[in-house]
Amino acid sequence: MNEITNLLMDHRSVRHFEDKPLTREQIETIVLSAQAASTSSFVQAYSIIGVTDKEKKAKLAEFAGNQSYVAENGHFFVFCADLHRHEVIGQMENKDVIPSIESTEKFMVAMIDAALAAQNAVIAAESMGLGICYIGGIRNNLEGVAELLKTPDRVIPLFGLAVGYPAKKNDKKPRLPLQHIYHENEYKQDEEAYREELEMYNRIISEYYDERTDGRRKDTWTGQIGGMMEKQTRMYMKDFVQGKKMDLK
Amino acid sequence: MNEITNLLMDHRSVRHFEDKPLTREQIETIVLSAQAASTSSFVQAYSIIGVTDKEKKAKLAEFAGNQSYVAENGHFFVFCADLHRHEVIGQMENKDVIPSIESTEKFMVAMIDAALAAQNAVIAAESMGLGICYIGGIRNNLEGVAELLKTPDRVIPLFGLAVGYPAKKNDKKPRLPLQHIYHENEYKQDEEAYREELEMYNRIISEYYDERTDGRRKDTWTGQIGGMMEKQTRMYMKDFVQGKKMDLK
Known part of the structure; x- marks a missing residue:
């Protein structure tokens, strides 16, 4: 155990932030930290969209089931699996990259790349005394999110990340043995x-x-999770992902 | 910038390790750090398999295209997306969780959960002066990996993580602007x-x-990536994932 593993293990979500925006420098440090994470074969298959526009944030909060902290925070990031970049590269280099881009393998690569980057962003933010909350709720309405953030084909917004100065911290929930x-x-x-x-x-x-x-x-954990998993949520996802021309083959 | 963001930004892969195994305490600190990462709606949809058996490690190294550092390191982890646990929970709680488990949404949740945990493991390891290398190469032959590690249906081994005392560090590669x-x-x-x-x-x-x-x-980045993406690799992945009864609907 050291200062850093203590920080990692002390993680808890923050859902109430002070009304104080992050500075440009803080945002850049967070993004640069995200970028420093490992990336599969150097492919860098993700993008990060910082959302500051108040109307867009309000709309995202609505999509996420009216979670106030999606609108009220120090900064809001959306992490996306991104193979649009690689489609452009195919055009630049005159290579047929489409079969790769449409494969389940590359869909996985892009998702994992994005998640590794996001977790580095989280650690960077927490190291500065900021709090975070991942927002899977944006996946309630990815058509809406994609339209709002104008993401092209081959880009899947995966989750939001609310960051800011903690007004209140959640308790730390015990993990599985x-x-x-x-x-x-x-x-x-x-x-x-x-x-x-x-x-x-x-x-x-x-x-x-x-x-x-x-x-x-x-409540028990298996009771809580059994009840949650019984509900069929976001069952449109396969159609959405394949509509964006990923995970097709 | 602080000590922790410096550590994050100084990341580079390590592919040559000293012949010195991690201690039990180091392994546990790494796993506990992984577990402390955020998890979608508390679902904890991943497992980590530590591989110490020499024959298994040699076999994994072979699968990964004869990467010696898959066999020779301080410890080798395999991170898996895991919804088998949730199938068991469905049985315990008498809930029909199968449609959820087989959805693209939950496949994404499990993959993201596993990747967030893995990146925390990486930061924990690096904070202790250890080096790491992600091993996507295990996806060359997931049938072989699943058989070797006896993973059940609803479990997808995503990548390996070689950890150990660095004998040599790679250079830090500049990231996209x-x-x-x-x-x-x-x-x-x-x-x-x-x-x-x-x-x-x-x-x-x-x-x-x-x-x-x-x-x-x-070489250029777009040249390198265009050439790589033109090759159609691991195109069996959709069949494998769906054979494990995930990402079906």
């Missing part, structure tokens, strides 16, 4: 042990909710 | 400026290769 996430040499084959780990974690999470709500919230 | 990656309020609409930025970057990259090879390597 390390031995459940972390397997050795092979994926755990003992189904009974696997379920026992989930039960053990349920007890931890029940206690966590119980303590924080004076006993009002009775 | 910030204004090319970073858009404001909308995706850049000026195609001419867009291409000019790529040409500007080509000059930076040409100079980089020129300096480091005493003029032997003549």
